[in-house]
Amino acid sequence: MLVYIPLIPLIGFLINANFGRRLSKSASGGIAVAAVVISFAVSVAAFVRLLGLPPENRAIVQQVYSWISSGSFQASFTLRLDPLSAVMILVVTGIGSLIHIYSTAYMHDEPDSEYARYFSYLNLFAAFMLVLVLGANFLVMFLGWEGVGLCSYLLVGFWFEKKSASDAGKKAFIVNRIGDFGFILGVLLVFVRFGTIDFQQIAASLGSIGPETSFGTISLITLLLFIGATGKSAQIPLYVWLPDAMEGPTPVSALIHAATMVTAGVYMIGRNAVLFSHSPLTLQIVAVIGVATAFFAGTIALVQNDIKRVLAYSTVSQLGYMFVAMGVGAFSAGIFHLYTHAFFKALLFLGSGAVIHALSGEQDLRRMGGLKDALPLTYWTFLIGALAISGVPGLAGFFSKDEILYEDYATGHSVLWVVGLLTSLLTAIYMFRLVFMAFFGPRHVEEPAHAAPEPHAGATNHHLHDAPRPMAFALVLLAAGSILAGYIGLPAVLSSHNRFNEFLAPSFSPPRIEQTATSAAEPAPERAEVGSAQLELGLMGVSVVAAVGGIGIAVFFFLRNREAAARLAERFIGVYTVLTHKYYVDEIYDAAIVQPIRIVADEGLWKVVDMRVIDGSVNGVAESVRGWSELLRRLQTGSVRAYAVSLFVGVVALLGYYLWR
Amino acid sequence: MPSLNDYLILSGILFSIGTAGVFVRRNLITILLSIEIMLNAVNLSFVAFGRSLGTADGQIIVFFVMTVAAAEAAVGLAIVIALFRHRESLNPDSFTALKW
Numbered sequence: 001m002l003v004y005i006p007l008i009p010l011i012g013f014l015i016n017a018n019f020g021r022r023l024s025k026s027a028s029g030g031i032a033v034a035a036v037v038i039s040f041a042v043s044v045a046a047f048v049r050l051l052g053l054p055p056e057n058r059a060i061v062q063q064v065y066s067w068i069s070s071g072s073f074q075a076s077f078t079l080r081l082d083p084l085s086a087v088m089i090l091v092v093t094g095i096g097s098l099i100h101i102y103s104t105a106y107m108h109d110e111p112d113s114e115y116a117r118y119f120s121y122l123n124l125f126a127a128f129m130l131v132l133v134l135g136a137n138f139l140v141m142f143l144g145w146e147g148v149g150l151c152s153y154l155l156v157g158f159w160f161e162k163k164s165a166s167d168a169g170k171k172a173f174i175v176n177r178i179g180d181f182g183f184i185l186g187v188l189l190v191f192v193r194f195g196t197i198d199f200q201q202i203a204a205s206l207g208s209i210g211p212e213t214s215f216g217t218i219s220l221i222t223l224l225l226f227i228g229a230t231g232k233s234a235q236i237p238l239y240v241w242l243p244d245a246m247e248g249p250t251p252v253s254a255l256i257h258a259a260t261m262v263t264a265g266v267y268m269i270g271r272n273a274v275l276f277s278h279s280p281l282t283l284q285i286v287a288v289i290g291v292a293t294a295f296f297a298g299t300i301a302l303v304q305n306d307i308k309r310v311l312a313y314s315t316v317s318q319l320g321y322m323f324v325a326m327g328v329g330a331f332s333a334g335i336f337h338l339y340t341h342a343f344f345k346a347l348l349f350l351g352s353g354a355v356i357h358a359l360s361g362e363q364d365l366r367r368m369g370g371l372k373d374a375l376p377l378t379y380w381t382f383l384i385g386a387l388a389i390s391g392v393p394g395l396a397g398f399f400s401k402d403e404i405l406y407e408d409y410a411t412g413h414s415v416l417w418v419v420g421l422l423t424s425l426l427t428a429i430y431m432f433r434l435v436f437m438a439f440f441g442p443r444h445v446e447e448p449a450h451a452a453p454e455p456h457a458g459a460t461n462h463h464l465h466d467a468p469r470p471m472a473f474a475l476v477l478l479a480a481g482s483i484l485a486g487y488i489g490l491p492a493v494l495s496s497h498n499r500f501n502e503f504l505a506p507s508f509s510p511p512r513i514e515q516t517a518t519s520a521a522e523p524a525p526e527r528a529e530v531g532s533a534q535l536e537l538g539l540m541g542v543s544v545v546a547a548v549g550g551i552g553i554a555v556f557f558f559l560r561n562r563e564a565a566a567r568l569a570e571r572f573i574g575v576y577t578v579l580t581h582k583y584y585v586d587e588i589y590d591a592a593i594v595q596p597i598r599i600v601a602d603e604g605l606w607k608v609v610d611m612r613v614i615d616g617s618v619n620g621v622a623e624s625v626r627g628w629s630e631l632l633r634r635l636q637t638g639s640v641r642a643y644a645v646s647l648f649v650g651v652v653a654l655l656g657y658y659l660w661r
Numbered sequence: 662m663p664s665l666n667d668y669l670i671l672s673g674i675l676f677s678i679g680t681a682g683v684f685v686r687r688n689l690i691t692i693l694l695s696i697e698i699m700l701n702a703v704n705l706s707f708v709a710f711g712r713s714l715g716t717a718d719g720q721i722i723v724f725f726v727m728t729v730a731a732a733e734a735a736v737g738l739a740i741v742i743a744l745f746r747h748r749e750s751l752n753p754d755s756f757t758a759l760k761w
Contacts, residue, residue: 638760640753644683 001046002062002079005089006130008039012123020116028112029104032119036100036126040093047086058083058506061136068139075197080136084270084507087335088133091342095259095478096126102350102474103251105467106357118158118249125151129260133267138187138197141268145183145232148261149176155256156248168247175241179231186224193217200511203274207510211278222275222282226289229265234316235293235323240586242316246308250353253308258315258349259342266322266338273331273508287327291419294320296583298426302433303569303579305365307352310434314389315345317423321404324416330407332504336489337404340396343485344388347478348431351382354467354475355438365434370443375466379439381479386435388482390428391547393540398547399486406491406539417539421546428550436558493536668709675702689741689751693734700730 012035020028050058060081068075081089100122107118125148132144150173157169187197194202212218229235234242245257256262269276269286276283294317301313318341325334356363358375372379388395391402401424408417467475489500557565569576578584637643675698682695704723711719741751748755 636760638757640756641684648680648684 001042001049002060002081002134003064004042005039005046005079005093005134006127008042009035009123009126009130011035013120013127016116016120016123020120021113023112023116025104025108025112025115028116028119029100032123033097033100033104035123036093036097039126039130040090040097043086043089043093046081047090050081050083050086055502055506072195073191075137075139077140078136078198079131079134079140080200081134082507083504084267084335085133087339087504088267089130091339092126092129092133092260095342095346096129096255098474098477099251099255099259099346099350101470102254102353103249105470106251106353107249108468118155121151121154121158122252122255125155125256125261129264132264136199138190138199141271142183142187145228145264145268146180148256148264149173149180149232152176152245152256152261155252156245158248158252162247165247168241168244172241172245175238176231179228179238182224182226182231183228186221186228189217189221189224193221199271202272203510206274206278209278211280213280215281216279218275219279219281222272222279223285225268225272226265226282226286229268229323230289231265232268233262233265233319233323235265235289235320236296239293239297239316240589243309243312243582246306246312250308250349250356253312254346254349254353257312258345262315262319263322263338263342266319266326266334269323269326270331270335270508274510276326277329283327283329285327287324287413287416290320290323290325290327291416291423292320293317294324294423295419295426296320298423298430300579300582301430302426303576306363307355307365307368307434307438308349308363310365310430311345311348311352314348314427314430317427318345318389321401321420321423324420325404325407328407328411328413328416330404330411331508332489332501333400333403333407335504336500337400340388340400340482340485343478343481344385344395344397347381347385347475347482348389350471350475350478351378351385354378354471355382357471358464358466365437368438369441370439371464372439374464375439377466377472377475381475382439383435384479384482386431390431390551391424391543392551393544393547394483396482396484396486398544399489399491402540402543403489403491405543406536409539410535421543424543425546425550425553428547429554432551432554433558436554440559441562491536493533493540665709665713669706672702672706672709675699675705687752687754689744689753690738692753693737693741696737697730697734700726 012032015031016023016028023031046060050060053059062079064077064079066074066076100119103118103122107115110118128144128147128151130144132141132148135141135144153169153173156172157166160166160169190202191197194205196202196205206218227238231238242257242262246253248257276286297313297316297320301310301317304310304313318337322334322337322341325331325337355368355371355375355378358371358378359368362368384395388397391398405417405420405424408414408420466472489498491498557568581587679695679697679699679702682698683692686692686695704726707719707723707726709719711717744756745751
């Protein structure tokens with residue numbers, strides 16, 4: 001049963017990849033949508049079956065075939081569905097379906113063959129992502145991990161005729177390779193240390209030993225794996241590819257670069273929760289990197305003017321939150337945020353896509369404005385997304401973000417809590433800056449000459465149309481999800497118990513085969529003691545104040561009094577320039593890494609090693625053969641008698657040698 | 662009754678005559694004949710050794726050599742005729758085109 005979940009999108013990919021250019025748009029789009037929707041249905045069925053199992057051994061395992069069997073190294077293509085992967089497959093196929101549906105309208109201006117190519121990539125991505133989250137060992141996960149990286153590259157560079165798009169695709173791929181290198185080393189070290197790459201067996205063998213107190217093998221393994229996660233999930237120092245990845249079509253940004261693929265790193269840490277919790281040192285690094293990324297990206301997002309780039313930095317920032325949660329050991333809080341974030345960030349991206357679509361490709365916020373009346377549906381759904389991500393009470397983002405902040409505080413990481421809270425304030429500011437700049441204020445869009453100039457003429461305006469039906473469908477469902485998704489994981493203080501956490505708990509503890517269950521169950525009650533209900537409610541109040549305060553600041557600067565914002569930017573021109581240039585990180589990387597590599601490659605490897613050494617040796621061999629044959633060919637005189645003489649002399653010499661020896 | 666040595670000396674003399682013929686003569690047909698003499702010198706030594714050792718091997722090999730020599734003579738003469746038609750000459754020094 002499990003194998004069908006990734007297999008069906010793969011079949012969709014094969015059909016569209018092989019016959020796509022002969023199919024009509026409705027056929028290729030229909031096949032792609034059907035593949036993901038069926039996969040979603042199978043996932044729901046699998047999920048229901050999973051729920052039917054007793055909570056202590058909720059897992060469905062399917063060994064598809066034995067992949068590699070070499071000496072003590074065993075790797076089978078095994079899929080395993082447990083609570084954690086169940087959440088992931090539902091997010092991937094569910095949100096994936098909506099984004100496929102949305103894409104059928106969004107990409108409608110592409111020619112038939114391009115349209116089919118787009119959907120084949122999208123299906124392939126879904127297949128690989130499902131392999132990634134369902135894999136029961138590191139090798140299967142790595143297959144998916146590389147596969148989604150490939151699809152990300154293909155889709156970022158989808159409009160490859162545009163130089164910036166193909167560059168962005170290459171950047172995404174290369175930066176990810178750096179992370180993947182760490183990941184591979186981590187997996188190899190896992191095999192060396194544990195003799196297996198199966199997640200369950202690793203967790204089981206760790207059950208009996210305590211956490212590492214100093215820097216040891218497990219810390220090294222987890223750090224290497226975390227380098228992989230920073231690449232895939234766009235954390236410092238490897239986050240630079242994600243903002244550039246916005247060159248891809250907007251639904252791709254929503255699916256791959258917001259909702260699913262970029263969360264793979266978070267998922268990977270969650271999947272190896274037992275391994276990571278054996279290295280407190282790594283967890284600390286994870287948390288610090290996470291919070292630094294969250295804050296850092298949040299500040300950049302404040303001043304960006306490209307609507308998708310704001311959202312991209314916001315994604316980086318929210319991913320940082322998830323890593324903070326992972327780092328303080330609140331794995332289910334991190335996954336919970338991953339899950340709610342998938343809804344509202346997909347919604348925000350699709351909403352921005354609807355805006356871009358309506359404005360025929362305009363992405364600059366400064367040239368938007370006043371779209372509230374022209375695009376009412378987009379406006380309202382976007383507003384819901386913005387409220388959800390800002391952490392306004394009652395929406396999905398509030399519950400998940402608040403849980404992370406609470407866990408930070410409750411585990412004694414008050415610095416993380418403060419920075420997290422500041423980031424939450426920043427989030428509210430930049431999100432509402434975006435909302436106000438795009439949907440409120442004066443209209444900057446040039447109207448066609450014949451259209452009525454008043455703003456409420458949107459309905460009669462051909463160029464400014466609200467989302468077409470498939471796009472509207474996806475937006476509305478995602479908006480509903482952004483409101484409701486959080487209620488699955490209500491914090492314990494508001495309901496009798498946190499069902500989401502309880503559901504996920506078995507995935508984060510070693511398999512209960514021996515008495516290890518007791519040691520694994522220990523941290524949970526301990527944490528519950530620290531955080532009293534009052535504290536939790538108090539912290540909740542503080543984060544509500546931060547969210548509302550952020551929205552208030554945005555109202556003041558970007559709705560009421562834009563001159564104030566401009567004046568502020570002028571007063572702190574230094575800070576402002578640094579932020580608009582994204583802290584010059586791209587420039588620093590260029591100077592510190594790209595240029596030195598280029599110079600070494602150009603001046604050293606190309607002009608010396610290649611041209612002198614390699615070409616020299618190849619040409620040298622040819623030259624010497626030519627020189628010698630120039631000499632030796634004189635022996636071939638063409639005279640039969642000369643040959644006979646040389647034959648005779650040779651025979652005499654040989655005989656003489658043997659006779660006189 | 663001549664001894665083995667006598668036969669071998671005769672064979673050596675014949676072989677030398679043949680070799681000298683190959684080197685000295687300027688006529689392709691004569692050169693071919695000289696090669697026949699060399700082959701028959703070798704045949705003689707084979708037969709002499711066969712008799713001296715009391716086995717039939719030497720004689721059997723001689724039959725082979727004779728067969729091959731006949732074939733070789735046929736091919737060689739055919740080539741000589743073809744060359745003569747081409748150049749109106751039987752001097753080997755006039756056929757030196759196959760070189761660098």
